[in-house]
Amino acid sequence: MQKSALFAVCLFAASITGNTQQIHLQSSGIAFSAETNGFRYSFALDGKPIVFPDSKAGLLIGGQPVKLTGTSRCTASPCTVHATTADGKPLSLTLALAPHHATLTLTSTGPLTDVRFVTGGAAPAYGLADHAVEQAKFSTLANKQFNTDVTGFTNDAFLSGEGISRLVSNFVIYPRQRFAVLLIDPHRKIVHTSGEQIIQGVQQLNNGTVTLHYFFGNPHQIYKQYLDARNASGYRIFMPKYEAFGVGWEAFGALGWETNQKTDTDSIDRYLKLGYPLKWVVIGSGFWPAKPDSMHETTSFGLWDRDKYPDPRGMIAHFRSEDLTVMLGLRITFITDGPYSNEGLTNGFFLKDRDGNAQSFTGGWPKLPYYLLDAHYPAALNWYISLVKKWQDYGISGWKEDFYGYGKYDLRDDKVDPTNDRLMAQHQLIIERNGYLSSNGDLHRINDFNYNQDQDRGPVNALAFAYSGFPLVYPDIVGGTFGENRFGTGRTARMETYMQRNVMWAAMHSSMGMGEPPWTFSAPTASIMLKAAKLHERIAPYLFSNARRFANDGYPWTMTPLPIAFPDDPNVYGRENATTRGYEWLIGDSMLATPLYGNDYETAQSRDVYLPAGNWMDFETGKIYPGKQTLKDFALPADKSPLFIGGSGITLEQQQGKLYLCIYPVAKTSTAKLTLPASTTPITVNVFDIEVGTQPSSLVVKDNAGKAVATTTLGHAVSFEPKAGETYKVTSKR
Known part of the structure; x- marks a missing residue:
């Protein structure tokens, strides 16, 4: 075993007494370590400890730690070890390691209540979709304000329908520590995250199995693994449409x-x-x-x-x-005596109660009692889509x-x-x-x-x-x-x-x-x-x-929130809250949105705007500011476009009904790939050795054949109408 893996083991072994059997597995740069008693586990990435073990147990069933059996072995990924609950119920745990991704799958032949995967904590933490704005309800912290940092969040009944929570994700990312965690299950979940402890679990084990995902690496690597896990689990990511x-x-x-x-x-x-x-x-x-x-x-x-x-x-x-x-x-929803309800009832297309009868619901809308489509029943889904066609025909x-x-x-x-x-x-x-x-x-x-x-x-x-x-x-x-x-x-x-x-x-x-x-x-x-x-x-x-x-x-x-785009920059953290109101984000790599918003909208006229690494041009004035600085009390009157251009400085914009590829002189050398709305074939743009802040008229654009492209100046950019699939070279006039 490599020295890095040994180091990760020592970090938690020192906190226990006596001799304890250990499991060590290493693959694709990820090192996993666990002890057989209580299954306290940890992860290291490329030799650096990333996820630390909890002080007591890594897997709790009904509040009690599990114990791996003496016959458990784990020598290659994927591997399965066997365990028992405190009351003797048999379990199996399958560990799989892949590049930037680890999974722990718990399988049981019988029902289990209150299943919790537990590790040491990390902060700051981000994610939880709608539940993030329920922070005041679920946070254990004294300062209960609107805040994208969900550190202190604790909820043992994590489900849609709580407050305003309807679009749901229990994905939590720790960009500073380079990992994220997600337990995929559509039923009631258990979610805690703090600087001391991270827990994800389920109230009831459904279908005999549940999988916990860990994603590792930089945010690009983490989100790619998250995407793949969502698609593989049937929670698809679709390509959106331009309109x-x-x-x-x-x-x-x-x-x-x-x-x-x-x-x-x-x-x-x-x-x-x-x-x-x-x-x-x-x-x-x-x-x-x-x-x-x-x-x-x-x-x-x-x-x-x-x-x-x-x-x-x-x-x-x-x-x-x-x-x-x-x-x-x-x-x-279908009002119980509505025009299509009898057909749905007759065919069993609505959600049923415990007795097998169509369940009647009441709620915010509609006001009358209603049935709910059983969308996971294929025949019911087909029927529903056939009804939708009645509107489509119009x-x-x-x-x-x-x-x-x-x-x-x-x-x-x-x-x-x-x-x-x-x-x-x-x-x-x-x-x-x-x-x-x-x-x-x-x-x-x-x-x-x-x-x-x-x-x-x-x-x-x-x-x-x-x-x-x-x-x-x-x-x-x-x-x-x-x-x-x-x-x-x-x-x-x-x-x-x-x-x-x-x-x-x-x-x-x-x-x-x-x-x-x-x-x-x-x-x-x-x-x-x-x-x-x-x-x-x-x-x-x-x-x-x-x-x-x-x-x-x-x-x-x-x-792209700034802690995701610049995870190693300490200045991007702690700003997206109701105190600082540093509500900024990147669009692509070239646009930085800095809208003045929040509960002080009536009186505020300026914000402390943080500019990350690079050069940033005020979209309206063309003034360029060096990055990694805070523009104190930067004026943002209500009629000002709250936007900076930076990064590669290469954008795609529409004006007067035409599409323009725009190059703003904010980077000496850069490259970008963009697609036109009507084509999926990428356009490549390469900028070579231009002077930052130069006049757009001093830039020359040539296509892949070396032919000069007709350009114009739009705002503070050199611009031209691009062709799908073309490669463009941008240089200064010599």
Whole structure:
């Protein structure tokens, strides 16, 4: 055994007394060590201890440590050892080591309660998706504020439906220590993370087996292994679609419940006339028949309210003629006396209670009792997709998935995943809200986010999604849902400032959706709203190119928190919270989003902006700042684009309906690969020996054949219309 593995063993052996049998296994640069009594285990990576053992036990069943049998041997990966619980139940543990990835699989022939894998702790910790913003409820720390650092989180009933937790991941990454942990199971889980102890487990062992994953290496390596584990476990990562990354419109935000064919059409057409570059629209808030009450459901497939929508086909055709993807709300709920419920009952397509009868549920929506689709039953899923086709036949090609209000029920986390999988496979546009581990939507929507809420929740929620492997963040409707009467909608100075800050923050995400009309606000606010929408349209091609990268390698390219992008820089930690409000992230390697947002939005005019390694250009002024410094009290007025350009300085942008490849002079030498929205064939750009800060007009671009490319100056970049598959060389004029 190598010296590095011996060192890892000594670290925990010194903390026990007496002679204890040890298991040592090393492969692919990962060294695993464990003791037979209590299965206290640890990992080292390339000779460096990474995951330390717990002081008492590594595997607890019912609160008691297990004991490996004397016949257990482990000499090569994968290997299986045998153990017993404290009351003598037999178990087996299979350990497998692969590059950057280790798995521990527990198998039992009988039921087990309260299964916990336990190691020593690490901090800071990031992830947990929606649960991260439930920190105040579950944290053991005294300072219970919105914070992306989930250190102190403890939850013995980790499941969707708790509070606002609907998009669920129990993936936790420790970028400073170079590892992450994930136990894959869609039922109630046990999740603790602190500087002293890390626990992941299950309340009940289902199907006789459960697997704990450890991912090791730099964040790129960790997220790639996480991606592969998700796909292999059936929690798929789908390739998103370009139109989702454009600016959208949602009826509920724009009109509340006052939606009908005329109000929808008038609002959308007015947005377009004002120059808003809409790409998708969600027709919602009561398109189903108003009478009888049993029709009050978004799963009234193909049944429109004829008074509100006298010509739905004509309306949809009108929107499609404007190049808009038309979407409806969609849920897996069926009101018990609704139009399709008898068919579902007769065929056993709904979730059943313990007696085998279809279970009736009550919750936030619909208001009437309802059944739930058993989406994991293939025949039920096929039936549901056939009902969806009734809407598709009208020209609907996208869905806002939005089941909620089920927290009092013990529903598995992946209850909606099969329907989203099937719709994504049909190339439908999906705004995902529920799910477990999968990225089976084009966008990952945070929970409704309104004026009357703590405004630090939004950025923490969005960044937590990115850490968790859901980086295609849609931050909900700009401004929230004014029509719900949850808050006073008077146009006060505070309300105007709120809209200004909210829209510019939203513009920096994978998608943004317009709602409350800009023409109802003051001229300055309306101007900022339009500017933000056009800014998002400008960077959408770059966002989408990086979304494709995410689908291929799992790394959160569209929204990369700085601790993920720069794990060895101590200055990036401890900033994404309601005290510092350092809500920054990378888009690709070349854009740094620095929106001023949080609960101080009404009065704040500046932020301490941290610039990581490299050179960073103010997107609007062109001024270049060296990295690894904090710009103290950096002015961010409400109408300023909160964006810097750095890294390779190579982006893909849209202006005046054309796509441009842009090179900003921020790196002397750099390279990048990008894809155009209509092609998957990459474009390669190589920048050679240019002067940082030089004028764009002093740069020369040549194609792979050495022919000069016609360029123009857009903003502070040399720009040109690229061709898919081409390689470009950028140099200074000589």
